[in-house]
Amino acid sequence: MSTIENLYDQYIKERGVNLSLEQFTLFATFFPTLLVILSDGTMDSGEDMHLKRLSNNLASAFVADGLGVRRIEELKGIFSLEFDYLIKNIEQWKELFLIALKNHLHHYPESKETVLDTLHLFAETSEDVDDAENDMIQYLIEKLDLIDNSSHV
Numbered sequence: 001m002s003t004i005e006n007l008y009d010q011y012i013k014e015r016g017v018n019l020s021l022e023q024f025t026l027f028a029t030f031f032p033t034l035l036v037i038l039s040d041g042t043m044d045s046g047e048d049m050h051l052k053r054l055s056n057n058l059a060s061a062f063v064a065d066g067l068g069v070r071r072i073e074e075l076k077g078i079f080s081l082e083f084d085y086l087i088k089n090i091e092q093w094k095e096l097f098l099i100a101l102k103n104h105l106h107h108y109p110e111s112k113e114t115v116l117d118t119l120h121l122f123a124e125t126s127e128d129v130d131d132a133e134n135d136m137i138q139y140l141i142e143k144l145d146l147i148d149n150s151s152h153v
Contacts, residue, residue: 031101038090120137
C-alpha cells in the first residue's frame with residue numbers, strides 16, 4: 001500500500017527538497033488541482049495566478065508552527081517550484097500521488113472537503129471551464145473517493 005510517507009520518502013529522495021512530512025502532506029493534498037489545470041491542455045493566466053496564491057497560502061499555514069519569516073518565504077518558493085516541476089513531470093508522479101492521497105484521505109476523511117472545494121475553485125478561476133476540466137474533476141472525485149455515497153440513503 002502506497003502511503004503519503006512512502007511517497008514523501010521517494011519524492012524527497014528524487015527532488016532533494018527541504019520539506020517536513022507535514023509540509024509535504026499539505027502540498028500533496030493539493031496535487032489534484034494540477035490535474036484540473038492541465039486537463040484542458042493550457043494553463044491560463046488566472047490558473048497561474050491562483051497556483052502562486054496557493055503556494056503562498058500553503059506556506060502561510062505553517063506560520064502558527066513558529067517558523068520565521070525567512071523559512072515561510074523559502075516554503076513559498078519551494079511549493080511554487082515543486083508545482084512547476086510536477087506540471088512538467090505529471091506522468092511520472094500522477095498515479096503515485098493519487099494512490100497515496102486516496103489512502104491518506106481514507107484515514108483523514110475530514111480533508112476530503114478541502115480537496116473537493118479546491119478542485120471547484122480552480123475550475124472556477126479558469127478563463128473557460130470546459131468539459132475536460134469538468135471530466136477531470138469527476139474523475140478525481142471517483143478516484144479519490146471524495147464523496148461519501150454511503151451516507152446517501
